[in-house]
Every structure is written in structure tokens, then in C-alpha cells.
Amino acid sequence: MSSPVAKAICLIHSDRPAVARCPSCREFFCGECVTEHSGKFICAACLVKGSAGHRSVKKKASLAGVAAVIQLLLALALCWGLYYSAGRFLSEIPDEFHDGTIWE
DSSP states (O other): OOOHHHHOBOSSOTTSBOOEEOTTTOOEEOTTTEEEETTEEEEHHHHHHHHHHHHHHHHHHHHHHHHHHHHHHHHHHHHHHHHHHHHHHHHTSOHHHHHTGGGO
16 A cells, blocks of 8 residues: 555645645645644645734734733722722711711
């Protein structure tokens, strides 16, 4: 049983035998047209596509981190506002109320 790579030729260089098949686009390439990336041999076009996707994922992740920090700050501001309002309300209660003399 022979490998499909053994009979294939490079997609770009038609005079060279293929040594690898790109796992992304499934095309055959010679040793000059592929590079090893993350333990796989991948063609240049797929490597560029993959790295562009990787950058956009990183950008989305950093934006998600910024959004999380903003949400945390808003939550802290809301809690502070609620506790501050409760404290102001309690401080406005007359002393007679605490002494019990307001009920007499």
C-alpha cells in the first residue's frame, strides 16, 4: 500500500515531488513550500490565514478583559453608592428615635 504523498507533486513547483500534505487545505507541497508549525507541516497560505485568526482571537480576548474590568468598576461604584446612601439615610434619623423618646 503506497502513500498518496509518494505519487503526488508539489502544487506550486510542478517539477518537484511532494513531501507533505497541508492539513488545512489538503494540498500537496514540496519541502520548500511547507513549514513546521505546532508540530504540523503547513503551507504558507494556511499559516498566514491561521495567524490572522490567532491575532483576532487575541484582540477579542483583550477586549473581553477590558470589558470585565469596566464591569467590575461599575459594580463597585454601584455598591459604594448604595452603602453611602444607606449611611446618609441612617445618619439623618433624629437622636430621639434611638433613645425611644420619640414615641412618648
